[in-house]
Every structure is written in C-alpha cells, then in structure tokens.
Amino acid sequence: MSLHGLSLLAGHPGKIGGKSFQAINPTTNTPLNPSFHEASPAEVNAALDDAAAAFAADRARSGADRAKFLETIASEIEALGDSLLQRAHQESGLPLARLTGERGRTCGQLRLFAQLAREGSWVDARIDPALPDRQPLPRVDIRRLLVPLGPVVVFGSSNFPLAFSVAGGDTASALAAGCTVVVKAHRAHPGTSELVATAINRAIVICGLPPATFSLIHGGGATIGIAMVKHPATTAVGFTGSSAAGRALCDAAAARPHPIPVFAEMSSLNPLFILPGALAERATAIAAGLVTSFTLGVGQFCTKPGLVFLVRGPDTDAFLQKLATTVCAAPTGTMLTSGIRDAFLEHRAKVTGLAGVHLLAAATTVIQEARTETSPSVATTSAQNFLAQPTLATEAFGPFTVVVSCENASELVACARSLEGQLTATVHGNAADLAGAHPLLAALERIAGRVVLNGFPTGVEVCSAMNHGGPYPATSDPRFTSVGTAAILRFARPVCYQNFPDALLPDALKNANPLGLLRLVEGQPTRETRA
C-alpha cells in the first residue's frame, strides 16, 4: 500500500511544500519512506473551517447513521490488513502480536461506540411536561437532550499508534457524539496515521457523509498543535501525551477569547501498595506480576506502576530478592523513539541519583543502542526519602519502578496522601489487610481515577464502567474518562427546548419516543411513550 505523505484535508491530500520529515524505524534507527509534508497554517485553518461547516450542515444525522459510520471505519481498518500492522511495527517497534491486539481493541472500541450511538439513550433525554394548572404559576413543557459540541481536535499519542491515535478512543467517542474531528498525527507514526485516515475517508464516502467530517494534519509538535487548539472553530480537544505538552494545550485553550475544554491525559505513577498479609502469602507472585506490568510495552503505558509502597517487615527481603531476580532476567526492549528513550534514561538517572535511592537490580542482557533498546530496572528508597524528594513522584516513561519501604502502616498512608492525581492506584492485600485498609483506600480514592485490588493497573478494559482519568496532573479534568462509553460525555452539551410542538422536537424528545430511549420523564426513568 503506497503512502503519499500528505495531510488529508476533507478527503483531499494536502499540498507538497514547507517542511517535511520521515518516520524512523526504532529497531534499525533508519528513516522510513516516504517523506511527510507538514500542513501549512492555511491548510490547518481550512481543515477546521471545513470541519465547522460540515458539522453545521450535518448534525441532524441520526445515531443509527453515526453507528453505521463507526462500524464502517472498523471494517475499513480491518480491510487494510497486514500492511497496517507492518507499517505500525516499522514505525513503533512494537511487536506484531501486540499491534494485532491493539487493532482488535481499536475496532472493538469503534463498534462499542457504534452500539452506544445506535441505542441512543446516552443523550440523557429529559422531559418535564407542561403543568398548566400548577399553582401559583403554571409550568411550560421543558425537554432537554445532549447535542454534539462541534469540531474536536484530537492529538494522536505515541504509545498506542492505533488505539489512542487517529481512530482511537477520542476520535471514536467524538464521532459517536456527532462531532467532526481533525486529528494531529503523531510524528512517530505518520504512515500508520495516513493509512487509518484513508480508512476513515473510505467510510465517509461509503456512508455519504460530508468529506470534512474528518481531516488528518501532519506537522511538527507545538506550533501547529497550538494553532489547532486556538482556531475559533475548535470546540474541544483530546490529547494523550506528556505533562508539558498537555499543559501547554490547556493553557492555550484557557487563554482563548472563548475558552474550550481540553481533555489531556498526561502523567501518572500508578502507585501500588503491598500490604503485609499479601506480602507474606504471595511475595513471589506479586513480584512476578509487578515486573510483567511495569515492563509491558517496554514500560511505555500510561498505567505502568512506577511506585511500589510496602511496610518493611519479615517478608520484605524475600520480595525484593525475587523482584531483583526477575528484573535481572527480564528482556530488553525497543522503545518507541530515540527521543522517548533519551528522556527515559535522563529521568531514570535523575531519580537513581537522588540521595537515598539505590538501584536494586537491572536486566543483565546487553542493550543494543542501534535498536533503541533499554532494559528494565528497579530502585529502592525509604518513605522518608520519598516524602522529602518530590522528583521521586514524577513519571519515568519506561521500564523502571521504585520500591518505597515504609516503617509502618501510617507512614504508608502518609505516602499515599502525599501523592498528586493518578490514573490508577493498586492495593495488594489479603482479607485481614483489607479489613484495616480503610484509611489507605479512602486516600487512594481521593487521588486516583481507578482503584485496583490484587491485580495490576496495566490493561484498561474498554467498557461502560471503565474510568481512565483522574485528578490533575494525571488528566486535566477528573470529571471525565477517555476510555469506555462514558468518554462520549466529553463532547456533548445539553440543549433545552421549551414549549416546542412535538413535530419540531428532535426525535429523542418526541412524545412517541420513536427511538425507544430510556428517558427521565418527570424525573423518573422510563422507556414509555407519552400520549
């Protein structure tokens, strides 16, 4: 499958000219063809103006139509076949098996949002009928539902070239809500982005949608990204990436004449707490599971456990011993880009150079620099050191974790309370541990979007109940998830219709309930029709 290396603007390739760049195969450190051309400022403006026009023209489309569109995108992605996986593998260094799974997740996610859009009750339709005889004042008929916000800008992430990228969760949920989408492709996998964008475009043609329902922009990081956030037509932003970049987008959005929401998923240490009973019973299994979790995807998961807290006791040494053995034997791995590898090594060196931080173990296999490899390692420190040095509570994006030994349970809780916002927090405990763990669990619920018991935080299920979010700086807005069906709520706003005749109401609010939605009528949930 040949790539043209251009932005895809409302169905048309962008112009050649301006700066260009190539993707780098991290396993060989060599550039991949073709060159990709950055969109010009005029092209960025046109993409968003066109997205606004398409949104205005097309927003009466039904949930069933949106569902068909999302399902067609999934089929078209699958129809790309191996060429998509091969290109993603070349650009990211991620194993084909992982990418096959990620493609399944991406298409499953599109189909889940299709179901949500087709069923339709997510619009939270509410009807408070007229009460003409109410005293002292009558009530007029009042109905509301959620409508899409408008054009949404999505930034592809580096670490999930499919599932959190061009047709990932942000795009799927925005399209399901009825928004139009302009994606800024991640520079690390522009070819993968182009392929997925062409699949979306084919789905647009098949479904007869306005071409500007979707556009893909290639460009260098900050300038084009900030321009996309500042464009007056942009109504919301989805982002997964670094704290610095995420905060820059948030600041730009907040400084607009008309501020807009930015849903930035940024950084998380995903602390893991091992309570004494669990350590006594399952030290070996926990150590093995921990290494698997913090080295998964070469540690490049936003839910990677980067901090482990335990109370020093009779089983601590056996646990650390097992952890060290397992880490020593762990494989090296190719990181996504040399930039990510360099940043990881720098951050890890900063942390291991801190007073009172000791390297416990590192994988013994020699890393191959030309393959952009790095190797897993684990450090230890005391709770006192941890509490005194905030650098220990900042994310190292790669296969590294720090075990913090606490003197007692209250120091462990103090560590938990000291943490900033996290995507996840995990506790390992047996029944006796957990019976006394209320202060810890309460502290973790305050700082984390997801609390995991006796498991590991990597692996984010795409389902109704998932919350992939959390207090700042894990995300920019703890009130929303970026994974699971509730992610759609980021891209919608309520509109109220007062005293409308039935014929002029949206179908979701008509008396006959033609869409069969679950609605709140007089505050009571029902699927009934009204006379």
Next chain:
Amino acid sequence: MSLHGLSLLAGHPGKIGGKSFQAINPTTNTPLNPSFHEASPAEVNAALDDAAAAFAADRARSGADRAKFLETIASEIEALGDSLLQRAHQESGLPLARLTGERGRTCGQLRLFAQLAREGSWVDARIDPALPDRQPLPRVDIRRLLVPLGPVVVFGSSNFPLAFSVAGGDTASALAAGCTVVVKAHRAHPGTSELVATAINRAIVICGLPPATFSLIHGGGATIGIAMVKHPATTAVGFTGSSAAGRALCDAAAARPHPIPVFAEMSSLNPLFILPGALAERATAIAAGLVTSFTLGVGQFCTKPGLVFLVRGPDTDAFLQKLATTVCAAPTGTMLTSGIRDAFLEHRAKVTGLAGVHLLAAATTVIQEARTETSPSVATTSAQNFLAQPTLATEAFGPFTVVVSCENASELVACARSLEGQLTATVHGNAADLAGAHPLLAALERIAGRVVLNGFPTGVEVCSAMNHGGPYPATSDPRFTSVGTAAILRFARPVCYQNFPDALLPDALKNANPLGLLRLVEGQPTRETRA
C-alpha cells in the same frame, strides 16, 4: 434578629478587624447596620483548609443523610420568617412578594436536590462483572460511580439574594453531591447572607455534620475571591455575575498549578426573534409580553431579552407602536445597587449613542435618583447596523432592549448566526412561520442553552429537564447547567473500582443493590440485584 457582621467559619464567627463595609438600602441610599468585617487572608485559608478536612472526614455519608441536611436547611431558612425577607428587601430593594417567591424557589430547590440525593441514581453507577472465561483475555470485575469533588467555592450573585446566593442552586447541588462549600457573600446583601448562613449552620448542628461542611466569607470583590479560587484545597467554583469578574476567576483557576473547573454564568442577551405570521396575529400580545419580560426585576435577570429581531413588514409599525406605548407606561424601578444602576446607564448610553440606533420610547414617569431608580426604554436599529457594531451584542443589565429590523428572513438568520453564546434564544412564530424556520432554529440551538418557542425566556423552571447554561460567554462551560437537577454533575467525578470484594464496595455498587439504584449493568439499565 440581630446580625454580628462577621464571616462564619466552620460554625464560628470570624474576627473583628481589617476592613469593614455596610450594606446600602437602594430605596433610600442609606447604609444599613451593622458593619460587616472582611475576612482576613488567614481566615480564608483556614476556611478552605477546614473544608478540605471536613470533606476528607465525612465523605462516606449517605445520600439519605445529605437529603436530610438539605431539607433541614430549607426548614431553617423558612424558620427565619419575615426577618429574612425584610433584610433581603432592605438590602436589595426587591419587592417582598418577589422575595417571598424567591424564598419558595430556594427551599423548593433544596428539597429537589434532597430528593435527588436520597434516590441516589444520579451517581451513574455502572457494573461490568468479571468474565473469567472470555477469550483471548478474561475480564476482571469493573465498577464505577460518581464521587464528590471536594471543597467548592460559591460566589453569591447580586440579583437573586436567595436563589443564587448562600443557599442557592450552586450550594444546594454541591452539598447534594457530597462536597463541602465555602461561600463568598455578595457585598450587596451581607445581612441576608449571614441569616441564611446561620440557617445552614443550625442544620449542620441538627444533623451532626462537621462544622466546616459550610463557611461564609465576607470580603471585597477581587482579592479575596481570587484567593479562594487559588487555594489548593478548592476543587471547583460556582459563580453568577459579570463577564469581567467571571473571566478573572476562570483565568485564575486555569493558571493554578492544578487547574480546577469554574462554572461561571456571566452574560447573555437572550435574543428574541419574531417571525412575520406571529407578528401579524399577535403583535399586541407579544409587545406586552416582551415589556413584562425585559422589565421583570427591573431588567436584572440573566435571561432578560435584550435583543429583538424581526423582519420589517406590514405589521412592524403597529408592533413598534404598541411596544412604545407599553414602555412609556411602564413603571420605574429601584435597581439592586447604585453601582449596577450606574453601569446600566453607562452601557445604555453607549448603545443608544451608536450610529443608526434610535430611542423608540422610554417610560415617562420621573425617576427618583435617591431611590436608585431607573426606567425602562427600548431602542431600534437595522440589521445592517447591528451586524456592523458588536457593542450592540453586549449585555445591558437593566430594563432596556433593542429591536433590530431585518430586511428579510435571510438577514434575520444572519443576525442569529452572528451571535455569541447565550443562555436562551426565543422564537415567536405561527405554524406557517415555524414550518420554514429550520435554519433559524438550527442556528439558535448552536448558540443557546435553551430555545423557547412562543414564550419569554425569563422564569427559569427548577426541574430535571432545565438547562440554564450555554456557550461562552453566556457561561464558561456549555456542558453543564446551573439550574435543575443536572447541576449536581458539575461537582462530581467518576471513580472506578477494579476487582473489589463486595464488602469493600460503596453501597451503590454492591451486588445486592441495597440503595435500589438504577444502574448500568453490562451497559444495560436495571434496578436488579446481582447474585
């Protein structure tokens, strides 16, 4: 009932000292006793630190407990009797009948949120049970619900000393969600604020809640307000007031190390569109209704219709004639403060001084300056003038509206499309008008939070389906309402529990569904229990 003139900090009066101020009776332009003492920076910090501690200590409280608290607040406000109404009347100049109605609305609102908290399904509980046999990977048990954010700062508004103030919609919805609240009293009605705060405090004592569940801060506008928004313990802000003040709070919140959401309801022109058929059939009634609506509360409603658009035609002159006659006979009224009166006069002069803007009519009764009075008036202009002069699309907070004559229907739609975000937009049309009004209605749905047909926007019903919100600058976040039960969603965030034993789950997520909530199980709504 005697007033101490002090902040109320976790149940205790604040310190005397620092700056003080008195409320002014606008109907006499004389100061009211006692003097009110501004809280010191240390008191502001303590109030929020205490609110955070109370929140951390008390958040396991049940919805039923919160409901009892809200109902007790309502009873205690009612128990204040006439002294509350008298003080509010003295401080605001609002008629006793209006204040009696507003008290009813305030207490009704508290009881509505009590119902919501007691029923409990607003927490949007979701359960995706474990699928141990799923291929290729099993699914662990995943459940989520909404939990309260933390301490919320509420700014009392000038124009609703009860319903949008100390125990108004922001406070009621934040307490219903389980947040603690620190209110900044509006300087125009500090005595009313103190009385309501004492009612809340009595409810805290009766219900045995931590005293710092609620505090009231007196202070001069910007400095103390910004300090409250910037305090690290503050997790969200509710505000009703001017664009300048609202934006300053938004900017301060966005610039925090950890940004927080600000729900600011700021400014709205509430455009009203009169289509030709309606004008032919009901010119007199519409003119009369319009005058009632734009002079209600001396034009000091956030939903006051400040712009009226019509297509010049055979019935225009009769309408304008009737409008002029009605406005000429309209009563003068006392505004809330001399500052609001001055700002109104200044803004009105600016608008009526614009090229092509003509004063159509003004009430003929002589205004009494010493009573802080102003009088209703109406101006006219052309659509061409309107589109060329953005000042015409800025809010004049007082009894004034501008009628914009359009040459044809497409110019009317162009005017609609030119507008910034609004709380409401209204259309008057007969069946024939509305059959052709899709472009107009679609444009209005884009810019407004509530679209009203054949009615007037003033009068905001407190119910499930209400949306009192809208795109910027009507509010800072169009995704939320500040009136009606959905207002609670501003102050909550999801938390996910993964692989928790039933006993450790919150009641809302337990298998037995002990609270009888409507929950999403496997994505399907149900009140059933699980085995």
